[in-house]
Amino acid sequence: MRPGDRELLRETYEHLSPESRRRRFLAAVPHLTDAMLEHLVDEVDGIDHVALVLVVIDDDHVGTPVGVARMIRYEHEPTAADVAVTVVDEWQGRGVATALLAELVRERPRGVTHVVTTVEADNEASLAMLARLGTMAPTPFEDNRTDVRVELALPDREERPGT
Template structure:
């Protein structure tokens, strides 16, 4: 199952939760990032993704660590996640491969993940970005996170809220999918490769 979203340019993407251990998706999105996008995402130069990082980024459980992936024509093109830092706070992070930036995929992913965060009792979201990353700054502001300069970076926190954009994600569809039992990495991979034949949870 997926949540279908319409993109700014008239195209579409499918969103679903990342399955635990789904390292191949993490790797695919990382490979689609330019060196600048990798630095902006990880805040340090990252020519390759170390094995420990791959395993950590795929170590999702649906509550402490929640991640969603966006797929275009069955190919992973973006990820968004939150990781709890306390019972009611979590750190938010996201990335979209360079080829698909500017289409609204980041907005859709953040919209979906903040919807799940609110449902899971998260009342504060935290984020850190590089100065000059205007697109991420604007998206975080729409998600409720206000950033301020701190030690050469921009850091902030705020109450998560629905992301306002041209094609908002249907929250009921997101929560219905998030409530389903977590898929195994092998099941999720099979679903991704045959998404055209899978039922979708449509947006409003």
């Protein structure tokens, strides 16, 4: 994700169904505001905020973004990060989120050992996706939401304590 991707992200978001938009932000967000785009695009630094885009290349060699995944380190808890994945409706259920998350976990902010996020309690696809990342501990929350904590395996690039 680069600063030049702001308008592409805005346009792609406009093509999501209302349900996909609601599931992404846990609220009705009809349009991405400039402030949201600043956070979602301009604040990506590859250190504390990592964002990846999966692009499908067609027969004419034209790339179309079909999903984005991001991990943002919590300032108050540097070993924890929030994670979010958005896949365009036509590509949902085809492995895009799984592929993005696998790469995101490999490229996550250095020192992050777990994910802490909130999802809708009835969002079985998101809960299953998070469970594949590691040991998951869901905690029911208010308004049909579930807080989820996932302990991630240490990546090969980080030295394990005591080794």
